[in-house]
Amino acid sequence: MTVRRVLLGVTGSIAAYKAADLVSRLRKLGREVTVVMTESAGKLVTPITFAAMSGNAVFHDLWDLEHSHRPEHVDLADRHDLMVIAPATANCLGKIAAGIADDILSTTVMVVASTRPVLIAPAMNTRMFENPVVQRNIATLTDLGYHFVEPAEGYLACGDYGKGKMAEPETIVEEIEKILAE
Secondary structure (H helix, E strand, O other): OOOOEEEEEEOOOOOHHHHHHHHHHHHHOOOEEEEEEOOOHHHOOOHHHHHHHHOOOEEOOOOOOOOOOOOHHHHHHHHOOEEEEEEEOHHHHHHHHHOOOOOHHHHHHHHHOOOOOEEEEEOOOHHHHHOHHHHHHHHHHHHOOOEEOOOEEEEOOOOOEEEEEOOOHHHHHHHHHHHHHO
16 A cells, blocks of 8 residues: 555644544554644644654644745645645634635645645534534635535533534544545
């Protein structure tokens, strides 16, 4: 089997802890995983966790040129077969849909999406997920060719019950494998 490289974007949702399990599952399948995370994600799960799980450097600063002479967001896009954003917050969805690229994750997805598939796993409060603006952003991104894994229904970290939980890592892995097989 050819090793396929997955670039995992992690945003500042409480579901960020599930991203570590996602990395582990992908590695067990022989996938190479590199993590790009937002500043907010780093307040929930540290870059050290993802470095240990992936065996690779973790990227969390747009201006860090430590690993390459090229801008990291371009280099990362060129080295990976697929980008997955899990969890993806409402903020992240809005930035991508509007073409805002102001951090390492959003600039990287702008480069990746022009040549490679992007899979997004939203995670947020039900009322946020159902907000017409968020739904419009999802529809816009779907129309542009982005792939989505629907959030699950259940108890949320805030205590509410509804749709908005990030899909389970095994479900996301199944979608990753389908896309990589295309």
